[in-house]
Amino acid sequence: MxxxxxxxxxxxxxxxxxxxxxxxxxxxxxxxxxxxxxxxxxxxxxxxxxxxxxxxxxxxxxxxRVTETYKAAGRTVHPDDTIIKVGDVNIGSGTFTVIAGPCSVETREQITMVAKSVKKSGAVILRGGAFKPRTSPYAFQGLGKEGLDYLESAKEAVHIPIISEVMNQTQIPLFENVDIIQIGARNMQNFDLLKEVGKLKKPILLKRGLCNTVEEFLMSAEYIMASGNENVILCERGIRTFETATRNTLDLGAVALLKEKTHLPILVDPSHAVGIRSLVPPLAKAALAVGADGIMIEVHNNPAKALCDGAQSLDLDQFDNLMGEIKKRVALEGKTL
Amino acid sequence: MxxxxxxxxxxxxxxxxxxxxxxxxxxxxxxxxxxxxxxxxxxxxxxxxxxxxxxxxxxxxxxxRVTETYKAAGRTVHPDDTIIKVGDVNIGSGTFTVIAGPCSVETREQITMVAKSVKKSGAVILRGGAFKPRTSPYAFQGLGKEGLDYLESAKEAVHIPIISEVMNQTQIPLFENVDIIQIGARNMQNFDLLKEVGKLKKPILLKRGLCNTVEEFLMSAEYIMASGNENVILCERGIRTFETATRNTLDLGAVALLKEKTHLPILVDPSHAVGIRSLVPPLAKAALAVGADGIMIEVHNNPAKALCDGAQSLDLDQFDNLMGEIKKRVALEGKTL
Amino acid sequence: MxxxxxxxxxxxxxxxxxxxxxxxxxxxxxxxxxxxxxxxxxxxxxxxxxxxxxxxxxxxxxxxRVTETYKAAGRTVHPDDTIIKVGDVNIGSGTFTVIAGPCSVETREQITMVAKSVKKSGAVILRGGAFKPRTSPYAFQGLGKEGLDYLESAKEAVHIPIISEVMNQTQIPLFENVDIIQIGARNMQNFDLLKEVGKLKKPILLKRGLCNTVEEFLMSAEYIMASGNENVILCERGIRTFETATRNTLDLGAVALLKEKTHLPILVDPSHAVGIRSLVPPLAKAALAVGADGIMIEVHNNPAKALCDGAQSLDLDQFDNLMGEIKKRVALEGKTL
Amino acid sequence: MxxxxxxxxxxxxxxxxxxxxxxxxxxxxxxxxxxxxxxxxxxxxxxxxxxxxxxxxxxxxxxxRVTETYKAAGRTVHPDDTIIKVGDVNIGSGTFTVIAGPCSVETREQITMVAKSVKKSGAVILRGGAFKPRTSPYAFQGLGKEGLDYLESAKEAVHIPIISEVMNQTQIPLFENVDIIQIGARNMQNFDLLKEVGKLKKPILLKRGLCNTVEEFLMSAEYIMASGNENVILCERGIRTFETATRNTLDLGAVALLKEKTHLPILVDPSHAVGIRSLVPPLAKAALAVGADGIMIEVHNNPAKALCDGAQSLDLDQFDNLMGEIKKRVALEGKTL
Known part of the structure; x- marks a missing residue:
């Protein structure tokens, strides 16, 4: 200083x-x-x-200040990329991890069917929301525990690791069979929740807050790491700006910068970033090109009937097409799926 | 629609x-x-x-959408201003409520001394943080339960209601003797926490998130009210913009707009909004002039030695001077202290 | 450095x-x-x-960087407030200057009628747009030279100084009889225009750009001053943020900060800042309370039929009421109208 | 409506x-x-x-409003991509146009040397600033007319079309031998300048303003087109947000959206967007992947000694390496250089 x-x-x-x-x-x-x-x-x-x-x-x-304050998350002390293992999946350093699935788990049949389809297309992890943070108290809030049960049964049936969002620390015990716990953008600075998931050994996917800087993002990762859990995956999902033509503004410059500053893997969620289905594939390709370690994509069997965020969900065929595009490019970026 | x-x-x-x-x-x-x-x-x-x-x-x-979705918080159904009672204090509709105190409770002596001083100057509610949301895990995190004890002893000694911030739902039982529970800006969309404080009867002070719109702010109030607690006090505390010369950008236009849209009382926190001590008094006066129902001011007995946010804290004399300015103007705005 | x-x-x-x-x-x-x-x-x-x-x-x-780069505009070299003289009007240091008038000059009768009315209510300078910067090429672009003629005839008839916006340097000769030249928000960093008006002796009112920082604002004032014209009046008129409930976000914290950093007078334009008529009076009062040296208000004889920005214009009675409120408060702020 | x-x-x-x-x-x-x-x-x-x-x-x-107001720029009336011809270069629809060169023209030798090098690496148009918009009046303002002379001599010597920025309408005659006139971000809503360049037949590269929406961007293109010049090239160069870790926030979501909304070609300027040299190549690749029609890159023979913006300039070898990466990917995106 x-x-x-x-x-x-x-x-x-x-x-x-x-x-x-x-x-x-x-x-x-x-x-x-x-x-x-x-x-x-x-x-x-x-x-x-x-x-x-x-x-x-x-x-x-x-x-x-002269020195960075994120000592655990920064590259100064840990210059080499961290690789996070989730079952057979390695996230970070040379892989391009594709996570896909619906915004919300709706029925056992739906999530299992989507799981089979996205796995066949090339996704290696299944996402599905059980507890949903919604702006309005009158909007669909997710199936809760029942949703996690359906998600777990899809995991068993399809043999694919699962990720789901936790909304508060009292829910953590319910996530025992969930492979990656997601901390949503609105909770990026819910510091008590960060400390609690920091006591686990399970990988944590931490989404960047809508108005949080790269430095704050790394400091939130530092909260988890300082509590003892070094398995942190970062996820850029768009920031809030004056522009309203897209839902948020995807900040791929921050992804490129994060690759320099931190050894943690960084995924990109283009679905929440733009909120418009047709823009998801080009931004997914851009995420690969900019050096991200993977993407997280909303996929729904019938977006028009989705209980939330249908506007930004790809249907099964659209996701399959996107994976075709990704497969053509992944080797060129020095990565494997 | x-x-x-x-x-x-x-x-x-x-x-x-x-x-x-x-x-x-x-x-x-x-x-x-x-x-x-x-x-x-x-x-x-x-x-x-x-x-x-x-x-x-x-x-x-x-x-x-044609109709507003915040039915409980909006003026359509409840046209008259809500008055929230905290002991002898009435917040809303004709009063200008001044809340003052340090960012963090530090010692029993400190908080009691500050309480006496700010009460004498004209504050009617004492603030003091026990659980502190800090960007860095290595920064001072507050005294926790001990801080609440000190705050309660100041309440007893000085006969002044108290307000303190809750950071997660498991802490709620600790706040039994706290008169107003504060939900901080980072928790404005911690929906599970909103639902939990919605089960109480106690007044809740809800701070606007750094990047949340007026509509989202009202929807978060709606979460609390829809859960059964209608005692919600709003607090504008600055939003995050491109401007970094001040810590945040105080949005007094939103205060004027909120006075039209909602019947709930609206306070202003200029200390966090600007982060620069010398700018707090002019913005406090502007908050009164724009129609706010009160202000919340950080006051410390020795800002240079404050464990957090000393840069924006007034000392006891500066706060007394500010209250002198407020007293001169409050009748002109049709209010009483 | x-x-x-x-x-x-x-x-x-x-x-x-x-x-x-x-x-x-x-x-x-x-x-x-x-x-x-x-x-x-x-x-x-x-x-x-x-x-x-x-x-x-x-x-x-x-x-x-250690030292400020706005040497002419900053207080380091010029600690005392600058007073700018426009006819009998002194702007800065102890006065609260009220500028009022329509967004666009429409007819000779209209502008003269508005001039009489706002002068009677207490405005000391008449505003009126002749060249209008409009987002769409298909929107009304102002009456141009003819508008300036009408404005000048109102000046003669009503004995009130006038201000109007210049849009490019080739128009400057047309402004010979205009008392204050306004540089609009979109031209705040039109550096060639700043240099040209810097060659005049006439007062220049410089509006803050929608996405410009306080430092950039002062650097643009510095352009005018470094070219030889020290008669610069600053005007805060709202910045662009994520919030769309108001047209822009009025940044009164910047006004308080500018009063510390610069000796130049600072006005506030609440009409453009919020874009909603009913919010203009409370924000005008807040501007006075925060320490601004004056306000600029859009007033129209018939806002519903205004050719531009009717939504934010006060009618003649509303402006008169606002001036009544201002008059009650101006002495308390240590100012005179 | x-x-x-x-x-x-x-x-x-x-x-x-x-x-x-x-x-x-x-x-x-x-x-x-x-x-x-x-x-x-x-x-x-x-x-x-x-x-x-x-x-x-x-x-x-x-x-x-139901219908878009940018009729000339929008795809409703003109569904097919526009191709803009600059000498032998076709911009738009199937090509990926690379523009490169220094922020400022410094000497005849420098610009000619850079021109040869970037052409050899694969750039098809040479950029070079003669009139420079700088925040401070004390910073280097460009060589002016002399700079254009040097740029034109490089054009002759190296047989490459040139682009340079005009800062005000009185300079337009000086640009007779400049192949593309650039309107900078700060002038995107300098409507009189847009009207003037709209009277030319020459291609105009219009940069998005730092705080302008996609809709405003298209309306500014509409100004040029409505004045008679349909040869408009759009350029996304980063918007201003709360994030300061990069100079601006490159909005590639807007590029994907613009490809849907308009038939005009869209380039990306990653150099100004991030302001950090090492991040330029990954963002250039992302621009190609997202569907942009080309990129504009700052290249300097000796960035450490550049008179402006050296921090974001690639040196000649770095640009050559970037072009190698681009060449590997361009066919995969269905484009030719």
């Missing part, structure tokens, strides 16, 4: 300022200049509230 | 479309035109997934 | 880096540390492309 | 409302219902100010 001091500060005040930090265990570097003086702190500054110091210390002009 | 059909649709297709909705209990209005045809649904359309119908029904061009 | 160097850089590389800048006239401060080394440049760094140095210099980790 | 009327409006008021529009040449459709009544206008509603009617007409509850 670097502080630039105000012009004209006395030598004594500067030395007192350094002493304050040295007293609590930091080394300081001191750079006197013709006008401004810089003081750098050396040590673990993660707990220092820099903004408050800048705002309240009479001799400080501004401050800047 | 109004659907505009595509040009050139057959009469039979239109009648089938109407029949689909009439079969599930809606009346339909039919407006044939030279080019486009409109079909309006009459009935409770809250559960209808309009976007999916538009996206998937072959004859539909677009759709539009 | 401060550069933090990468860890493990050789002493020779550091000295070469310093030499590069000393060769072009900067002093450097050097702060060797246990891990990172800081190098500070002392001198006028406005022309240095810091981002490029950070991105391309092999030994640099990051950089940070 | 559809209006939904308020509940309980009298039959007479409804008929008067219809008559108002029929008097000015519209047909109306009338849909009486149990509660709400809809009135649809049939005809060219582009000039109707719907928002004002909704805000001011006592019987209207809300309104909605």
């Amino acid at each position: 670097v502080f630039i001091l105000k012009a004209g500060v006395s030598e004594e005040a500067i030395q007192n300022f350094r002493q304050e930090f040295e007293n609590i265990g930091f080394d300081t570097i001191y750079a006197p200049g013709t006008e401004h003086t810089a003081v750098c702190l050396i040590g673990n500054t993660a707990q220092i509230d820099m903004d408050t110091i800048v705002a309240t210390h009479p001799i400080v002009d501004y401050g800047k | 109004v659907f505009i059909l595509k040009a050139g649709v057959s009469e039979e297709a239109i009648q089938n479309f109407r029949q689909e909705f009439e079969n599930i209990g809606f009346d339909t209005i039919y407006a044939p035109g030279t080019e486009h045809t409109a079909v309006c649904l009459i009935g409770n359309t809250a559960q209808i997934d309009m976007d999916t119908i538009v996206a998937t029904h072959p004859i539909v061009d677009y759709g539009k | 401060v550069f933090i160097l990468k860890a493990g850089v050789s002493e020779e590389a550091i000295q070469n880096f310093r030499q590069e800048f000393e060769n072009i006239g900067f002093d450097t401060i050097y702060a060797p540390g246990t891990e990172h080394t800081a190098v500070c440049l002392i001198g006028n760094t406005a022309q240095i492309d810091m981002d490029t140095i950070v991105a391309t210099h092999p030994i640099v980790d990051y950089g940070k | 559809v209006f939904i009327l308020k509940a309980g409006v009298s039959e007479e008021a409804i008929q008067n409302f219809r008559q108002e529009f029929e008097n000015i040449g519209f047909d109306t459709i009338y849909a009486p219902g149990t509660e709400h009544t809809a009135v649809c206008l049939i005809g060219n509603t582009a000039q109707i100010d719907m928002d004002t009617i909704v805000a001011t007409h006592p019987i209207v509850d809300y309104g909605k």
Whole structure:
């Protein structure tokens, strides 16, 4: 952490300022200049509230953090890509993982039928919502426990790992047979939930919040990792901007940036990002091209009758076509399905 | 709900479309035109997934909701302002409620001392965080249960109602002696938490999410009210925009709009909105002028040593000065403190 | 400007880096540390492309500007408020200037009638658009030169200074009798236009762009001032955010911040900011309370028949009522009308 | 255009409302219902100010436009892709056009050297800025006329078409030998400039504004086309959002959407979108995958010494490598270079 001091500060005040930090265990570097003086702190500054110091210390002009605060998620300490194992599936580092399935689990027959179809097309993990976060209390809220049962029976019948979203920490025990627990965008900063799933060993798929920065995204991954669970998969799903022609704005620049900053795998969910079915395939291809480690796609046997988010769901044939396009390109990107 | 059909649709297709909705209990209005045809649904359309119908029904061009979906929170059914009682304090309709206190409760002495001081200056409710949502897992996370104990002892000693933030539903029992439960911005769409506090009778202060629209804000209030608790207080605390010169962008236009749309009281939190101490007083005055029902202000006995958010906290004298300014203006706005 | 160097850089590389800048006239401060080394440049760094140095210099980790780059607009060099004289009207420092009039000048009779009415209510400057920036080429584009003629005749008849928007530099000669030239939000970064109006002596009202930061806003003022015209009036008129319930989001936090950073007067245009008539009066009062130096309000004799922006225009009575509210509050804010 | 009327409006008021529009040449459709009544206008509603009617007409509850207002740019009237010819280069429909060159033209030798190199690597058009829009008046503003001369001499020497940005309408005559005139993001809604370039026959590359919607983008293209010039090339270059880790947020979802809505070619500028060199190649590949008709890339012979935007410029080898990647993928996307 670097502080630039105000012009004209006395030598004594500067030395007192350094002493304050040295007293609590930091080394300081001191750079006197013709006008401004810089003081750098050396040590673990993660707990220092820099903004408050800048705002309240009479001799400080501004401050800047030098080191990243996401030590577990960042590449500095862990330069190599993390590979996350889910049954036979390896996520990260050289694979392109395709997760597919309906927004909501509706019936046992529906989810099993979709599971068979998407697996045949090339998906390796089945998604299906049982607990649904909906803006309106009057909208369909998911089948809950029953939905998880149907999803698990599809897993058994079709031999495919499953992922589903948890909405609060009291539901965690219900997810024992779910292979990957999803933390939705609205819960990305539900820190208590992050700490709870951090106590598990199970892989966690963490979606980026609608208005959260890349740095906050990594800090939320850090919450899970700091609690003991290093099996974190990131998922970019579109951010909220002024543009309303698409549901959200898919931020593929953030995906490219995340590949540099973190060793964790990064998936892309184009379905929620754009909310318009016809735009899902081109964005799925773009996600592959930009370097994502996989995609998560909403697929429904009959989108017109879907209980939620039908507008953005591909039908079974459309998904099969998309997988055909993906298969043609995956080797060129140095990946395997 | 109004659907505009595509040009050139057959009469039979239109009648089938109407029949689909009439079969599930809606009346339909039919407006044939030279080019486009409109079909309006009459009935409770809250559960209808309009976007999916538009996206998937072959004859539909677009759709539009006519009626607001926040029936409990909206003014249509409840035209008069709601007044929420907290001990002797009435929030809403003619009062300007000032809530003040530190970001975090730190010690029993600190919170009691701040309580006395802010009460003397004119605050009628004491705030203090015990469970703190922090971006980094390495930052101070609040004193937890101990913090609530200190806050309650300040309540007893100073005779002032208290408000504190709950971070997850398992903590609710700890808040038995807390007069108002706060739902933070990051939890505005933690729907399970909203349902749980909706089972209480206690007033809930719901903060607007950083990237949530006015409509979503009201729908989250609706979650609480639909679960049985009508004692909801809204709080605008700044939204996230491209501007980084202030911490967030305080949306006073939304406050003016909310006063038209809902009967619930609306407070403003300028401290979190701007994050810069010197800007808090002018924005607090602006909140009064725009018609807010009160303000929530961060006040600390020694902001330079605050364990969190010191940069935006007023000290005791600054808060007293602000209250002096508020007292001069409150009658002019037709309110009482 | 401060550069933090990468860890493990050789002493020779550091000295070469310093030499590069000393060769072009900067002093450097050097702060060797246990891990990172800081190098500070002392001198006028406005022309240095810091981002490029950070991105391309092999030994640099990051950089940070220390001094503000808006020297003419900033308070550092000019601490006292600037007062801008327009006929008998003083804008800035102790006055609350009210500008009112229709979005578009429509007829000679209309603008004269509106001028009389708003002057009687308390407006001191008349606004009226002759050249209108419209999103669609098929929308009404303003009366052009004829509109300016009508506006000038209202000025003569009613004895009130006038303001109107210029859309490109070739139109400037037409504005000889216009007292204040307005640069619209869409032209805030039309740098050639800024340079041209910078050659005049006439006051310029510069509106903040829909997606421009406070810093960019001040840099655009700096363009005008650096070209020789120090008579710049700033105007906050709402920024574009994810929220669509209001037309834009009025950023009163930026107004409070600008009052600290610049000596230039700052007005607020609530009409364009919210786009909903009923919200204009509360936001106008909030602008006064937050410390703005005035407001600009759209007023039309018959908003329902206005050729543009009728939805946000007050009628003559509504404006008169608003001025009544303003008059009650202006002394309390230490201002005069 | 559809209006939904308020509940309980009298039959007479409804008929008067219809008559108002029929008097000015519209047909109306009338849909009486149990509660709400809809009135649809049939005809060219582009000039109707719907928002004002909704805000001011006592019987209207809300309104909605049915038809797109960008008739020239939209696919409804022109379903087939437009191909724009620049010398031997065809832009749109089956080609992937690569434009490359430095942010600023610096010397005759530099631009000629870059031109040779990027042409050899596969670029078919040379970019180079002569007039530079810079946030600060103290930053390098480009070589102006001299820069255009150097660019033209590179065109002659290397036999490659050139593109450069015009900043205001008085500069247009200087662009006689420039093959494509670029309208920069900050000028996307400089409507007078759009009208002026609309009088030319030369292709115009129109960049999307930093905070402009897809609809506004198409309306600005419509300005040029309505003035007589149908040779418009669109260019997505990143929008401004809350995320600051990248310079802007590249909106590839908008590119996919634009391919559906308009017949005009759409290029992508990843250099300005992210502002970080290492992220340019992955985003360029993503642009190809999402269906863009080409890319515009900043390339500099020595980015570390570039007079502007060096941080985002590729050097000659990096660009050559990127072109190698593009060449491997272009056939798979059904395109030719």
